Amino acid sequence: MNKQDVLEILKKINYPGFSRDIVSFGMVQNVVMEGDSVSVILKITTQKDEKKQKVMDEVKNVLSSAGKFKNINVETTEQVQSPQVQQAPAGPTPLAGIKHIIAVASGKGGVGKSTVAANLALALTQKGHKVGLLDLDIYGPSLPIILGINENPKLTQDKKLVPLDRFGMKVMSFGFISGNQTPTIWRGPLVSRMTEQFFQDVIWGKLDYLILDLPPGTGDVQLTLTQKLRLSGVVIVTTPQDIALSDVRKGADMFRKVQTPVLGVVENMSGLVIEGHIQGAGGDVKIDIAGEQSVRVDEAGHFQFQLDIFKKGGGVIESDRLGVPLLGEIPISKELMAATDSGEPIVHKTPDAPISATFMTIADRIITTVQS
Ligand SMILES: Nc1ncnc2c1ncn2[C@@H]1O[C@H](COP(=O)(O)OP(=O)(O)OP(=O)(O)O)[C@@H](O)[C@H]1O
Ligand SMILES: [Mg+2]
Incomplete structure (x- = not known):
């Protein structure tokens, strides 16, 4: 044998x-x-x-x-x-009626966390799951903008918050209740209490997935959260420049320390998609970009390619080294940004765009990991 x-x-x-x-x-x-x-x-x-x-x-x-x-x-x-796959401790409790709570985190701000959280939530919705999306970024809530929401959630008689329905999912944001006028300095001390209360006071009903859009870094919200709630895992969003720095490692270490599995990394703004049209250029035209990439122009003069501004493949190597899977790479895209800023994320607005397909794949990978 x-x-x-x-x-x-x-x-x-x-x-x-x-x-x-x-x-x-x-x-x-x-x-x-x-x-x-x-x-x-x-x-x-x-x-x-x-x-x-x-x-x-x-x-x-x-x-x-x-x-x-x-x-x-x-x-x-x-x-x-490894702590990555260990059982969560007995301390934090699961939320009744919610199967999986998944946090979207990043070491620093502006890397596309809210964009990823919203599109991931929509990808899970399109796969037929019941999904909730909660914006916990008290300092700069952005889901009301990304999802084009300008109404306030209703309060029930016993002062519970009813999440809003948007694109087939349930949505709640600190931005709905704190308002943008509240001075940041007042909000700080309230953060822990509000975070905790938020979980008790929102009527989510039955959900397969609750996606949390966290504020950047490792502050009060993250701490309260991991102490109070049992998360199925965390997704870390980063950019190609930061992935090689200690950014991802710091985030991954913090979550592992509190026994929260790190499901993987999403590399955002990885390369730049350029699409265009050259008039009168029918047939087999070839153009060279910076002597590095050659681009094909089709019969109708149309071309599309990805310019890799940053060193390619860093995400794969680095996530491998950290023992955290790379869930997907999202390029810099005008279409993605325009969709986000118009209040309708790309996965909903243009489900057949290549970037939407990438979000669907990321959702699949997350589903497989948390359900296995
Ligand atoms: N891949 C991308 N291509 C182009 N623009 C993007 C991409 N990802 C995000 N953006 C844009 O970058 C800006 C910041 O994104 P987003 O708000 O999702 O980041 P964030 O990490 O949640 O920021 P914050 O730390 O402030 O919460 C937004 O205007 C968004 O539309
Ligand atoms: Mg954000």
Whole structure:
């Protein structure tokens, strides 16, 4: 019996809840054989210990029924024990009726956090999930603008807030209640209390996903949040320049310290999409950009390409080094910005745009991670 034979046997094991086997999922990291001993090393990134155990037991079972090995050893990689995938502590509680709370965070401001949060929420909505979107950025709430909302949420008789309906999802923002006139200096001390109260006082109903748009950095809101609530995970938004700096690492470290899984990184403003038309240029025209990129112009004179302003591939390397998956790369795009600033995010406004497809893929990756 060789390694390939062992892998064939392991292919009989489906990952719990899936019709796909653990080998094709890439969960079998290594198989080591020596005489009549076999060691199988598994890499299972699930938060659920019982699932991990079930797979390990099944591996033992199928290998012992093969009748070729005296000693069967099944282990999981260190990565499995990293804080990233550990169970949240008993302290924070889940919110009743909400299956998954996912925070969108960034080390610094202006990297596109709110844009990503809104489009991600809309992508999940389009996939048929019940979604809520909560803007916790008390210093600069932007969801009312991004989603083109200018009405206020209603209060019930017992002073609970009813979220607004927008593009098929439920939306609530600090901006709705704090107003933009409230001086920032007054808001600071209120932040923790308001954050906490917000969660108790908003009637979300049943939700599959609640997406939180956090303020930048690692301040009061983030702390209160992770102490009070059980998050399914956090998505970190960064730009190509910052990903190589300590930015992502700082964010990832903070969330790991409080036992919140880091689901991955979204690299925003990665490259620049340029689209245009050259009049009278039908057919096979080629133009060179800065001697580096060549661009094809089609029959009708139309062209589109991505100019990689920053070093390409930094996101992949860096996220790999941090052990945090790269969920997707969003280029700088006029279309994306125009949609955002017009109050209708691109995933809703132009669902068939390539950037919308990228957001759908990011949503898929998140769904797979939190549900496994
Ligand atoms: N990929 C992109 N291409 C072009 N413009 C973008 C892109 N991503 C975001 N923007 C624009 O950049 C500005 C800042 O984005 P956004 O408000 O989402 O950032 P943020 O990280 O939430 O900022 P803040 O820290 O202030 O909350 C917005 O005007 C938005 O439309
Ligand atoms: Mg924002």
